[in-house]
Amino acid sequence: MKPKTKSERFVLAKKEQWEKLHHIVLLLSKKGYTSLSPEDILAFPRIYRLICADLAEAKMLQLSPDVLDYLNQLIGQAHKFLYSFPPLRRSQIKTFFSERLPFIMLKNWMFLLISALIFFSSYAITFGIVIQNPSVAGIVVPQSTLHQMEEAYSEEISEERSFTLKNFMVSFYIQNNISIAFASFALGVLLGIGTIYVLIYNGVFLGAITGYLVAGGKGRNLLHFVTAHSITELTGLVLAGAAGLALGFSIIKATRYYRKEWMALQRKNIFTLIAASGFLLLIAALIEGLISPSLIPYTIKVNTAILSLLFIIGYFFIWPRIKIIQSQAKGNQDE
Secondary structure, X not given: OOOOOHHHHHHHHHHHHHHHHHHHHHHHHHHOHHHOOHHHHHHHHHHHXXXXXHHHHHHHHXXXXXXXXXXXXXXXXXXXXXXXXXXXXXXXXXXXHHHHHHHHHHHOHHHHHHHHHHHHHHXXXXXXXXXXOHHHHHHHOOHHXXXXXXXXXXOOOOHHHHHHHHHHHHHHHHHHHHHHHHHHHHHHHOOOHHHHXXXXXXXXXXXXXXHHHHHOOOHHHHHHHHHHHHHHHHHHHHHHHHHHHHHHHHHHXXXXXXXXXXXXXXXXXXXXXXXXXXHXXXXXHHHHHHOOOOOOXXXXXXXXXXXXXXXXXXHHHHHHHHHHHHHHHHHHHHO
């Protein structure tokens, strides 16, 4: 029997992806991220965005309340797992930002270094290859995406171009960064191998796009757009990769201990890296939305990038070393 109402037809058309997201949410609520398959991990943010669009369409079509309620509840549950971090009490916020976050960054410097080397080396190699032979970019990046990028950066940012770039590029980067960061971390459950794959793939992907635009004479326009937010954005992605590598290492090391107890000890360490990644990606999104597509002088965008770099180096690496030296000096005085 064919569905008669538009609500029934809509549900029938979308039912499969709704059930897929419901299945992922159930697994996460019962067993956590380790219960997801690699396919589920990669599909999770994509299906979430699709169902958000389904909800908007359902509201526009004025479908039945039960359909809207179901989608609202499903999206709310998925949002909790996709974006939430361990909650901080107000009394802990100062300690978290002044001590725990920078100290854990310093403690995990090896994972940060490995993540950065994997990402930036794959980026640099691909950029070098594509700038010499732009046609190679089509092997990695869909031609439709290359065409969109080429069109977006075909002219300098003007008042009209500012509006166009803001709408196209901001949405592209936010969706891309959320997917990359989530996949980089979550695929760490595959003993870190999944994280390494994501870092290499995205380094190659971005290197191919950048090389293609530079080879096509659009490098200056690209630079004017990405300069301000690139430092915080790329650092956030590297941090997500470091969290995935730390997760994979913890699973390997846990074979010598009781896995549940060991992972409980490592939870704060790993999720603090993810919190730092989310914090930097949030800053990058704000810069990208307010400064990158604007008509302000390029020197201000350069200064924004320099300040971002100084903040990251100072806060995550110099500040904890100063605190360690102060602690050691105080200990010596007490003796």
